[in-house]
Amino acid sequence: xxxxFSLASLVLLLALFFGGAAQAVKPDEVLQDPALEARARVLSxxxxxxxxxxxxxxxxxxxxxxDLRILVRQRLVAGDTxxxxxxxxxxRYGEFVLLKPRFSLRNALLWGTPVLLLxxxxxxxxxxxxxxxxxxxxxxSAEEQAALDKMxxx
Amino acid sequence: xxxxGHFALVLAFALSLVQxxxxxxxxxxxxxxLMAVGGPVTVTGFALTALSFAALASAYAGSDFSxxxxxxxxxxxxxxxxxxxxTWGNHEGSMLxxxxxxxxxxxxxxxxxxNLPATLKANVLAVQGMIGxxxxxxxxxxxxxxxxxNPAPIEGRDLNPILQDLGLAIHPPMLYLGYVGFSICFxxxxxxxxxxxxxxxxxxxVRPWTLVAWMFLTGGIAMGSYWAYYxxxxxxxxxxxxxxxxxxxxxxxxxxxxxxxxxxxxxxxxKIWTLLLAILTFSLSLLGTFLVRSGVLTSVHAxxxxxxxxxxxxxxxxxxxxxxxxLFALRASRLTAGGLFHPISREGALVLxxxxxxxxxxxxxxxxxxxxxxxxxxxxxxSVGAPFFDLTFGPLMLPLLAIVPFGPLLAWKRGDAIAxxxxxxxxxxxxxxxxxxxxxxxxxxxxxxxxxxxxAVWLVGGALTDLAVKSGFGSVxxxxxxxxxAGLPRSVFGTALAHLGLGLTLLGIVGTLCFGTEKILSMRxxxxxxxxxxxxxxxxxxxxxxPNFTEDRxxxxxxxxxxxxxxxxxxxKRFYPVRQTVTTESGIRTIGLSQLYLSLGDENNDGSVVVRxxxxxxxxxxxxGGLVMMAGAAMSLLDRRLRVGAPAKGxxxxxxxxxxx
Numbered sequence: 001x002x003x004x005f006s007l008a009s010l011v012l013l014l015a016l017f018f019g020g021a022a023q024a025v026k027p028d029e030v031l032q033d034p035a036l037e038a039r040a041r042v043l044s045x046x047x048x049x050x051x052x053x054x055x056x057x058x059x060x061x062x063x064x065x066x067d068l069r070i071l072v073r074q075r076l077v078a079g080d081t082x083x084x085x086x087x088x089x090x091x092r093y094g095e096f097v098l099l100k101p102r103f104s105l106r107n108a109l110l111w112g113t114p115v116l117l118l119x120x121x122x123x124x125x126x127x128x129x130x131x132x133x134x135x136x137x138x139x140x141s142a143e144e145q146a147a148l149d150k151m152x153x154x
Numbered sequence: 155x156x157x158x159g160h161f162a163l164v165l166a167f168a169l170s171l172v173q174x175x176x177x178x179x180x181x182x183x184x185x186x187x188l189m190a191v192g193g194p195v196t197v198t199g200f201a202l203t204a205l206s207f208a209a210l211a212s213a214y215a216g217s218d219f220s221x222x223x224x225x226x227x228x229x230x231x232x233x234x235x236x237x238x239x240x241t242w243g244n245h246e247g248s249m250l251x252x253x254x255x256x257x258x259x260x261x262x263x264x265x266x267x268x269n270l271p272a273t274l275k276a277n278v279l280a281v282q283g284m285i286g287x288x289x290x291x292x293x294x295x296x297x298x299x300x301x302x303x304n305p306a307p308i309e310g311r312d313l314n315p316i317l318q319d320l321g322l323a324i325h326p327p328m329l330y331l332g333y334v335g336f337s338i339c340f341x342x343x344x345x346x347x348x349x350x351x352x353x354x355x356x357x358x359x360v361r362p363w364t365l366v367a368w369m370f371l372t373g374g375i376a377m378g379s380y381w382a383y384y385x386x387x388x389x390x391x392x393x394x395x396x397x398x399x400x401x402x403x404x405x406x407x408x409x410x411x412x413x414x415x416x417x418x419x420x421x422x423x424x425k426i427w428t429l430l431l432a433i434l435t436f437s438l439s440l441l442g443t444f445l446v447r448s449g450v451l452t453s454v455h456a457x458x459x460x461x462x463x464x465x466x467x468x469x470x471x472x473x474x475x476x477x478x479x480x481l482f483a484l485r486a487s488r489l490t491a492g493g494l495f496h497p498i499s500r501e502g503a504l505v506l507x508x509x510x511x512x513x514x515x516x517x518x519x520x521x522x523x524x525x526x527x528x529x530x531x532x533x534x535x536x537s538v539g540a541p542f543f544d545l546t547f548g549p550l551m552l553p554l555l556a557i558v559p560f561g562p563l564l565a566w567k568r569g570d571a572i573a574x575x576x577x578x579x580x581x582x583x584x585x586x587x588x589x590x591x592x593x594x595x596x597x598x599x600x601x602x603x604x605x606x607x608x609x610a611v612w613l614v615g616g617a618l619t620d621l622a623v624k625s626g627f628g629s630v631x632x633x634x635x636x637x638x639x640a641g642l643p644r645s646v647f648g649t650a651l652a653h654l655g656l657g658l659t660l661l662g663i664v665g666t667l668c669f670g671t672e673k674i675l676s677m678r679x680x681x682x683x684x685x686x687x688x689x690x691x692x693x694x695x696x697x698x699x700x701p702n703f704t705e706d707r708x709x710x711x712x713x714x715x716x717x718x719x720x721x722x723x724x725x726x727k728r729f730y731p732v733r734q735t736v737t738t739e740s741g742i743r744t745i746g747l748s749q750l751y752l753s754l755g756d757e758n759n760d761g762s763v764v765v766r767x768x769x770x771x772x773x774x775x776x777x778x779g780g781l782v783m784m785a786g787a788a789m790s791l792l793d794r795r796l797r798v799g800a801p802a803k804g805x806x807x808x809x810x811x812x813x814x815x
Binding site: 030045046048055056059094095096097098099100101106107109110111113114117118121122125129147151 | 269393497505509510512514516524532534535536538540541542547550674
């Protein structure tokens with residue numbers, strides 16, 4: 001919530017910027033065209049509300065989230081593709097707003113981990129299964145083995 | 155009373171120092187008397203911690219605002235139940251609860267561990283003592299709940315309103331029972347490494363603890379998810395929030411541990427891997443505690459500005475994870491590896507289970523920590539949210555869930571994949587049918603939705619097939635089958651129930667995500683709204699007054715087909731004056747397995763009110779499935795074969811037949 005301070009000025013700016021537009025959509029920021037609205041909802045779910053903890057702008061009640069929702073819808077009405085909208089928002093607010101990180105070199109480790117680990121794990125299992133030899137079962141002393149047997153008896 | 159609690163806490167810390175050293179020295183030198191110190195010290199440490207916790211709880215119950223923690227998190231007008239739950243609804247109190255549970259589990263080992271080898275028991279208690287000492291010191295040094303204020307304030311600052319809920323009474327204690335339960339598995343692993351040997355009786359001890367911890371963690375996560383669902387007011391049940399991930403990672407690793415411990419117990423295989431998993435699972439629990447408690451999640455900078463707590467937990471984290479992994483690296487080669495098995499066998503299936511679960515755990519871990527690491531290293535800020543996990547975690551779960559029904563139907567050592575497939579043919583046909591029906595006959599169903607429904611039916615069908623096959627369905631007379639069914643080992647029911655619960659949860663998730671509908675609109679009193687065949691009439695707003703809040707309550711009537719009222723749904727905007735906080739109290743009506751979810755928004759200038767309405771099909775199954783999973787774990791725990799030292803009992807022929815191990 002510390003971030004709120006630095007963002008307060010941003011919110012104010014946005015409020016000024018969208019002051020006129022906000023009246024068009026009060027609860028119903030909802031667009032007339034259902035197809036366009038559906039796209040807007042999907043895009044909103046992928047954008048982070050910057051004043052909340054890990055909420056998308058689709059879920060957030062914050063004013064800034066509302067402004068972003070309106071911005072997304074404006075871009076869609078203006079004829080942008082989904083990708084163009086996301087790029088536009090990201091260019092203004094930084095990569096931080098994208099809940100789905102870009103496939104970039106910087107994020108290679110992030111996206112690569114699941115695949116690499118699955119492959120490495122698979123290879124490891126195959127090789128260890130091949131190289132495994134039988135090993136004597138235990139190196140317990142006689143009385144320990146007796147105690148263990150007693151314990152294991154059903 | 156408060157000073158007594160404070161004193162007891164300091165004493166408990168001192169005892170934990172004794173507990174971590176004396177039995178360890180005893181075990182190394184073979185001194186029976188030193189080893190025997192561990193038990194009484196552990197039990198006394200638990201009694202002192204319980205006294206300390208009771209002292210804090212009574213300060214909360216009695217609204218003693220001379221205690222700083224009570225002043226910050228309580229209010230004299232709060233209902234008594236929230237005064238008491240407020241004890242652990244804050245940082246200091248929750249850490250005290252953490253050590254209370256830690257010492258409780260330690261005491262359980264001390265009291266019931268008499269059939270353990272003396273050195274193993276001594277080492278386990280010593281490791282428990284080390285964890286206890288670290289956290290006692292942490293509490294006393296940075297998070298002391300007993301600090302007094304002078305002069306004492308007249309009134310408290312109230313508990314955070316979103317925490318004033320029954321969910322809070324249950325969620326953290328359950329979660330901690332899960333987190334801390336894994337500490338016992340950890341201690342057993344480290345003790346085994348110290349001793350340099352590990353055998354099947356070790357697995358026999360670790361498995362029930364894993365089950366207990368897993369059961370509570372499952373409950374804690376499900377409870378937390380339901381709490382977020384109804385309390386946060388927009389009807390989401392899982393957000394991939396770092397705090398949620400913090401509890402989800404130990405759950406995933408714990409699930410893997412649960413399965414690999416079976417292989418180790420039954421077949422003496424995967425020993426080293428099981429031991430490593432036990433260490434990793436508790437390490438992830440510690441990491442979860444660190445993430446939630448240090449403030450590092452809000453921002454790396456927030457962490458750096460108030461570093462005392464964060465740095466302290468980070469040290470604990472480094473010490474225990476680093477220490478145990480170093481010990482593992484040094485000693486693991488001394489442990490003998492396990493037996494052989496064929497890839498197509500129950501062991502093989504469980505190895506695959508472990509591969510996918512571990513990768514999934516790592517994926518969640520990387521997704522949670524990557525933004526922190528990137529910001530700390532390069533200063534770049536990125537977000538890793540739900541879309542990332544949908545794309546990575548989701549695909550990992552698909553193959554895992556698809557092989558779940560095969561596991562219990564394969565024999566140990568060398569299984570017959572074709573025979574297992576034949577037995578599953580009915581479940582498979584049912585799953586395909588469900589998939590086709592969903593895809594073809596339900597409007598707006600996506601491929602993903604059809605696949606999800608099919609997979610869920612496959613899991614449920616697989617679990618039922620498992621029970622049917624083991625009862626001899628189709629090959630023996632119904633009466634014999636019933637008798638066999640009743641005679642099945644409880645762990646067989648446990649497995650079937652847990653897998654069934656998984657299927658139900660999946661069905662709930664798919665139902666809600668893919669077939670849910672919603673409406674956002676402004677309503678005036680008297681207006682009606684229709685959503686997925688349900689009609690609601692808005693009756694109007696009325697101001698109400700609670701003990702420590704005021705609210706505007708919106709009343710909605712659910713109208714039946716004949717137009718008559720069929721019950722009311724209330725949703726409110728609540729205002730807590732002490733903290734100047736507004737919360738939304740959602741209105742929920744359960745219809746069958748589905749729910750109508752209603753959330754009140756702001757009032758407009760023209761007198762209408764913003765209303766958000768959701769229809770959430772099958773949503774209750776998400777948490778219902780969690781309860782069924784818990785029931786499965788409880789059932790397995792009741793299996794006599796899991797109880798070490800339980801008196802021998804002749805196995806029934808049916809049981810022997812059903813479980814040829």
